[in-house]
Amino acid sequence: MPPSRNFILGKIRQALKTGSHLAPSPAVLPDAVSGLAQADAASQVSRFATELQTLGGSFQTLPQAQAGSWLAQCLQQRGVNEVLAWEQPALPVPGLLDALRERGVKVVGEALPAAEPGRSAMLAHWETIKVGITGVDAVFAETGSLALRAGPGRPRLASLSVETHVAFFTADHVYASWAAWLARGGAAASGEALAAASNLTLITGPSRTADIEMTLTVGVHGPREVVAVLVT
Amino acid sequence: MPTASPKRVQLFVTCIIDALFPDVGEAAVRLLEHAGVEVDFPEAQTCCGQPGYNGGFRKEARRLALHFLDVFERSADPIVTPSGSCAAMIVHGYLDLFRDDPPNRARAKALAARTFELSQFLLDELRLAPDQVAGASPFRGRVAYHPSCHLLRGLGVRQAPERLLAAVPGVELRPLPQAAECCGFGGLFAVKYGDLSAAMLDNKLAGVRASDAETLVSADMSCLLHLQGGLRRDGSTVRCLHLAQVLAPAE
Amino acid sequence: MTTDPPRTAGQSHGAFKARIATALRNPILQVALDRNHERRVAGRDLAFAALPAAEATRDRGRAIRLETLSHLDCYLERFAASVERNGGRVHWAADAAEAQQIILDLVQAAAGRRPPGRTTPLLVAKSKSMMSEEIELNHALEAEGIRVVETDLGEFIVQLRGEPPAHLITPAVHLRREEVSALFAERFGMAPTLDVAHMTALARAELRRVFFSADVGISGVNFGVAETGTLALITNEGNGRLCTTVPPVHIALMGLERLVPTLADLEVMLRLLPRSATAQKITSYVSLLSGPRRAFEPDGPEELHVVLVDNGRARMLGGALAEALLCIRCGACLNVCPVFTEIGGHAYGSPYGGPIGSVVSAGLFGSDFSELANASTLCGACRDICPVRIDIPTMLLVVRGQHVAAGLPPAWLRLGLRAWEWVMAQPGRYRLAQRAAALATGLLGRGNWVRRLPPPLNAWTDRRDFPAFAARPFRDRWKIRAAGKAKSD
Ligand code: SF4
Numbered sequence: 001m002p003p004s005r006n007f008i009l010g011k012i013r014q015a016l017k018t019g020s021h022l023a024p025s026p027a028v029l030p031d032a033v034s035g036l037a038q039a040d041a042a043s044q045v046s047r048f049a050t051e052l053q054t055l056g057g058s059f060q061t062l063p064q065a066q067a068g069s070w071l072a073q074c075l076q077q078r079g080v081n082e083v084l085a086w087e088q089p090a091l092p093v094p095g096l097l098d099a100l101r102e103r104g105v106k107v108v109g110e111a112l113p114a115a116e117p118g119r120s121a122m123l124a125h126w127e128t129i130k131v132g133i134t135g136v137d138a139v140f141a142e143t144g145s146l147a148l149r150a151g152p153g154r155p156r157l158a159s160l161s162v163e164t165h166v167a168f169f170t171a172d173h174v175y176a177s178w179a180a181w182l183a184r185g186g187a188a189a190s191g192e193a194l195a196a197a198s199n200l201t202l203i204t205g206p207s208r209t210a211d212i213e214m215t216l217t218v219g220v221h222g223p224r225e226v227v228a229v230l231v232t
Numbered sequence: 233m234p235t236a237s238p239k240r241v242q243l244f245v246t247c248i249i250d251a252l253f254p255d256v257g258e259a260a261v262r263l264l265e266h267a268g269v270e271v272d273f274p275e276a277q278t279c280c281g282q283p284g285y286n287g288g289f290r291k292e293a294r295r296l297a298l299h300f301l302d303v304f305e306r307s308a309d310p311i312v313t314p315s316g317s318c319a320a321m322i323v324h325g326y327l328d329l330f331r332d333d334p335p336n337r338a339r340a341k342a343l344a345a346r347t348f349e350l351s352q353f354l355l356d357e358l359r360l361a362p363d364q365v366a367g368a369s370p371f372r373g374r375v376a377y378h379p380s381c382h383l384l385r386g387l388g389v390r391q392a393p394e395r396l397l398a399a400v401p402g403v404e405l406r407p408l409p410q411a412a413e414c415c416g417f418g419g420l421f422a423v424k425y426g427d428l429s430a431a432m433l434d435n436k437l438a439g440v441r442a443s444d445a446e447t448l449v450s451a452d453m454s455c456l457l458h459l460q461g462g463l464r465r466d467g468s469t470v471r472c473l474h475l476a477q478v479l480a481p482a483e
Numbered sequence: 484m485t486t487d488p489p490r491t492a493g494q495s496h497g498a499f500k501a502r503i504a505t506a507l508r509n510p511i512l513q514v515a516l517d518r519n520h521e522r523r524v525a526g527r528d529l530a531f532a533a534l535p536a537a538e539a540t541r542d543r544g545r546a547i548r549l550e551t552l553s554h555l556d557c558y559l560e561r562f563a564a565s566v567e568r569n570g571g572r573v574h575w576a577a578d579a580a581e582a583q584q585i586i587l588d589l590v591q592a593a594a595g596r597r598p599p600g601r602t603t604p605l606l607v608a609k610s611k612s613m614m615s616e617e618i619e620l621n622h623a624l625e626a627e628g629i630r631v632v633e634t635d636l637g638e639f640i641v642q643l644r645g646e647p648p649a650h651l652i653t654p655a656v657h658l659r660r661e662e663v664s665a666l667f668a669e670r671f672g673m674a675p676t677l678d679v680a681h682m683t684a685l686a687r688a689e690l691r692r693v694f695f696s697a698d699v700g701i702s703g704v705n706f707g708v709a710e711t712g713t714l715a716l717i718t719n720e721g722n723g724r725l726c727t728t729v730p731p732v733h734i735a736l737m738g739l740e741r742l743v744p745t746l747a748d749l750e751v752m753l754r755l756l757p758r759s760a761t762a763q764k765i766t767s768y769v770s771l772l773s774g775p776r777r778a779f780e781p782d783g784p785e786e787l788h789v790v791l792v793d794n795g796r797a798r799m800l801g802g803a804l805a806e807a808l809l810c811i812r813c814g815a816c817l818n819v820c821p822v823f824t825e826i827g828g829h830a831y832g833s834p835y836g837g838p839i840g841s842v843v844s845a846g847l848f849g850s851d852f853s854e855l856a857n858a859s860t861l862c863g864a865c866r867d868i869c870p871v872r873i874d875i876p877t878m879l880l881v882v883r884g885q886h887v888a889a890g891l892p893p894a895w896l897r898l899g900l901r902a903w904e905w906v907m908a909q910p911g912r913y914r915l916a917q918r919a920a921a922l923a924t925g926l927l928g929r930g931n932w933v934r935r936l937p938p939p940l941n942a943w944t945d946r947r948d949f950p951a952f953a954a955r956p957f958r959d960r961w962k963i964r965a966a967g968k969a970k971s972d
Binding site: 145 | 747798
């Protein structure tokens with residue numbers, strides 16, 4: 001064990017023993033959890049849509065059967081024939097990736113090799129892909145956010161290194177807020193589930209910056225387009 | 233009209249008013265007496281210790297705080313002061329000064345519970361109606377109110393002064409832009425960082441000009457000392473008056 | 484790349500005053516700071532007005548931070564254990580030098596993960612970390628031939644200019660688009676434009692190459708969750724995500740006070756931080772990082788290192804400035820501060836400027852930095868806006884007390900304050916002093932106001948008249964009045 005660890009912890013213990021300057025922490029924390037009310041599903045979806053659109057994201061509702069053709073059309077409009085995608089089992093639309101492949105779209109997303117030179121080479125390829133396709137773990141109405149966890153067949157870069165991120169979800173994924181998901185989302189929203197994956201990202205609208213003159217600009221490093229699709 | 237039962241207070245006039253602006257002290261006395269309050273002036277009072285405290289001279293400030301406690305503990309009457317800043321010093325500052333001295337901290341706490349800024353005392357403590365207090369004022373003119381930081385944020389007195397001003401028949405109250413922003417006085421700060429203080433003063437005075445007021449009112453003479461000094465230097469005709477001077481009945 | 488002198492140089496009152504004077508005379512800075520103040524404060528107020536139970540949420544946030552600090556040793560141990568359980572590695576650094584050395588070793592070790600044949604200098608892609616400014620990490624790495632690129636747009640700009648960040652949240656707050664345009668034209672041959680979107684796109688393209696060829700990503704941490712070993716990064720641009728996802732090694736750098744106990748606590752802090760910082764309900768990205776890439780995951784860093792830095796925090800925890808450790812670095816107190824709004828971040832000469840910075844700098848770096856706390860009117864706007872309700876004015880007064888105890892104020896002030904105390908401690912002396920002052924100002928002044936006072940009081944009369952002392956002070960008038968009353972009774 002490196003000496004600094006014990007040295008530092010010792011100093012902290014000493015400080016806490018002698019230091020009386022910190023106000024005591026209240027025995028019962030004041031309660032302030034909001035956003036727990038589960039309003040009816042329709043109004044939550046519309047709240048989600050409004051919040052996301054306010055931030056410059058897009059929202060779309062589609063019957064499951066049409067999702068594949070709709071997506072293929074989107075890609076065509078953008079002149080794109082390659083996507084970085086989560087694997088089929090992680091997507092809420094059965095047969096979505098096959099539908100794309102049938103239309104000549106190349107689907108990328110297999111695991112990166114851990115070692116070089118394979119890792120860099122594959123990343124260099126991913127870097128050029130313009131559209132990412134993902135599912136979600138949950139969406140939050142209060143803020144218009146998508147929650148995406150890393151996992152088998154779920155590349156993190158599909159929602160990050162691309163210009164357009166398309167996320168598919170179903171009504172089951174909709175929660176009032178992150179607090180509501182923590183309270184009601186069961187094992188999937190728990191601390192154990194969080195610690196079991198390298199990453200959970202809450203995504204709210206496109207990447208943005210206001211670093212120059214506080215002028216809002218979207219798409220600085222992450223996607224400039226976020227499309228959330230509710231499949232019914 | 234029924235007023236609160238006759239009350240006695242100890243006036244802490246503050247060293248600035250005592251030495252530089254005695255008219256303000258007299259106006260405060262007239263105002264209190266008009267409101268049915270009997271005023272006593274403990275003559276051994278000097279300064280609350282704020283300049284030392286704010287400068288980091290805690291030992292010196294503690295000595296003056298002890299003097300203050302000695303003087304004002306002699307009577308159980310409430311202590312009223314026409315200064316948000318000095319009131320905040322007594323109410324909050326003393327507790328910090330005596331943080332490692334429990335017996336004196338207890339004394340300070342007891343005194344803090346009966347110490348009030350003037351407008352706070354009249355409206356929040358005595359619960360008088362604003363026109364009972366200010367209805368007899370002969371003042372006429374366009375007025376802007378500068379809420380001093382220590383009254384506004386230090387003591388949390390947010391409305392009393394303006395409610396009182398609005399009750400003066402001849403007052404036309406003008407909104408002051410960025411009213412809640414500090415005027416840049418800050419005691420020693422104005423000397424140690426004179427140019428920075430002056431830049432803040434300039435912002436405040438731009439607001440005063442925009443308000444088109446003839447009179448700038450505040451509940452702290454320390455801010456007004458700085459603001460009037462700046463206005464005079466600019467050749468402005470705007471004059472600064474303490475709240476008590478606007479509210480008080482004629483002599 | 485940066486060339487600032489060692490930090491403690493230039494911390495004298497005179498040097499500080501000179502930087503203030505420079506800032507006050509800089510019209511570009513003045514416009515930028517006014518804009519920052521107006522928009523940020525108004526936005527923050529709206530954001531909190533729309534937050535249900537806003538005040539209770541602040542109370543809870545404060546309670547969470549107090550609970551964390553009061554049992555910091557336990558939470559640190561729990562956090563470290565959780566990080567390691569997730570497959571991360573924890574490094575403890577007692578001071579800046581140790582932190583630099585740990586990181587340097589980790590970056591050099593990352594050479595082993597390079598693709599064969601790559602001979603360019605080791606490259607670090609950095610996302611925002613105030614701790615890295617505090618420990619002057621870039622200098623240390625660059626001195627060893629490592630290339631470090633700041634990837635937050637604002638940080639990227641100030642790094643190109645050879646400056647430190649000027650604000651916790653908005654590093655380039657002091658610049659207009661004109662300065663950025665000129666900089667990009669010079670460095671990247673950009674055709675002249677004032678189009679912010681165009682400049683942003685250019686930076687994106689430049690930095691894209693950095694993300695995908697970096698050997699190491701270094702990030703800060705907004706909160707560490709003790710329960711789960713999770714690092715929370717709260718960002719808008721996406722650079723933080725790229726730095727922590729693409730390079731094979733991620734090093735997260737954090738002050739050891741930056742913890743919350745549980746995930747539910749993090750959720751509360753997340754309602755406070757973006758609203759206070761940028762008036763957002765939530766930022767574009769909240770990354771919750773729990774360990775390196777797992778075997779079953781398709782991407783992510785192969786290694787995750789967490790460097791926990793003390794650098795004065797444990798000492799602060801035991802002293803009168805402990806409360807300042809509650810800070811969540813939202814920058815709201817800077818935005819609302821009338822002094823910061825006049826002078827900006829660079830004038831402070833510390834990585835931590837503004838009201839909380841004046842406290843933290845003295846707490847972490849010692850009395851060399853205590854003069855900063857004198858540049859405040861104690862107006863209390865910072866205390867009112869702070870999401871965790873830190874009593875910053877009282878902390879500033881504590882620092883001033885330490886400044887005096889260290890014998891640092893100038894002689895005129897020490898003597899003046901002692902004389903004042905001597906006079907005021909005794910009503911008789913006080914009365915005499917009043918007479919003397921009335922006499923003196925009566926001689927100096929024309930009419931009732933004095934236009935010029937001798938040094939050091941000329942700092943007052945340079946801009947303002949000073950009133951003459953009353954020939955008959957209130958206490959004399961009271962006596963006369965009392966005598967008159969007695970007669971008429
Ligand atoms: S002191 Fe409070 S307001 Fe200032 S940066 Fe820290 S948390 Fe934010």
